[in-house]
Amino acid sequence: MLKKIFFLFFINVNLIFAQGDTSSVLDTVKNYKISIISNPEDAKIFLDTSYIGKTPLLDFEARSGKYKLKVINPKSLLDWENENEVMNLDLSRDTVININFPYYYYFNTDPFNASVFKNDSLLGLTPLRFFTQSELSGNLLIKKKNYRDFVFELKNYDFETGANISLLSKGIENINDVVYKNRGTQFKTKRNLYTIIGLGAAAIAGGYFSIKFKNKANDSYDNYIATGNSAQLTESTSNDTYFVISLVLMQMAVGGLIYFLFFD
Secondary structure (H helix, E strand, C coil): CHHHHHHHHHHHHHHHHHHHHHHHHHHHCCEEEEEEEEECCCCEEEECCEEEEECCEEEEEEECEEEEEEEECCCCCCCCCCCCEEEEEEECCCEEEEEECCEEEEEEEECCCCEEEECCEEEEECCEEEEECCCCCCEEEEECCCECCEEEEHHHCCCCCCEEEECCECCCCCHHHHHHHCHHHCCCCCCCHHHHHHHHHHHHHHHHHHHHHHHHHHHHHHHHHHHCCHHHHHHHHHHHHHHHHHHHHHHHHHHHHHHHHHCC
16 A cells, blocks of 8 residues: 555656746747848748748747748849848847849840940840849830841840840831830820821811912902902901911811820
C-alpha cells in the first residue's frame, strides 16, 4: 500500500514539473503582426517558401522567429529578379516594412542595335534594359538606319513581357508611321468627320447664296434707278437682307469649321 502511494505521488510531481516546462516554452513563442507596403503595389510576398499574399499586406500574423522574406517587384520581368527585395527577418515584435521598387523596362527590336529616344534624348541601343524611379509616360521613338521610324506608346508597355518590336524596312508603311506623321497636331480627341463635312457644306452654301442675293439686290436697284418703280426698290432691300443673313450664316459655319478642325 505504501508503495502505491509513493508511486502516485511520484507521477503527480512529474506531471506538475512537466506542465511548468511546457508553460515556459509557450511563453517564449508568440505571434506578431507583419505589415508590408510597397510602391508600386501588388508585389508578391513569400515568407521562407510560403506565399502569404500581395502588397499592401496588413497585420499578417506569424510566430516569432527568423525568416527569409522575399518581395517580388511587380514592375519587372518575371525572369528578371535582381531588383526583388530579399531580407532576413528576425520577428520579435510587430513589424512594418516599406519598399519602393524601381520600374524595370526592357526593349528589344528585330533587327537589334536600334536607337531608342525619349524626348530627343538617347536612352541607348536595343536590346535595352533600364530602371526608373517613376513610371514613364508619353512615347518612345525607335530609329535605325535603312528602317522606318517606330513610335512606341508607353501606356501599352507590358511589365511582364517587355516590348519586342519588329522594324520595317524603308518603303514599307504601316499605321504606326501614319499616326506618327500626323502627331504634330497634338490632338487629344478624334476629329468629328461628319460635323466637319456638314459645316464645310454650310459654309459653301452660305457663300453661294450671299453672292446670289447680292447680285439680285444690285440688279433690282439698277432697275429702280432706271424705271423709278418702287417695287424694284423693295425687292432690292429684301435681297440685301437675305444677303446679310447668308453672309452671317457663312461666317458662323466657317468659325465652327475652324474650331472642329484645329481645337480639342
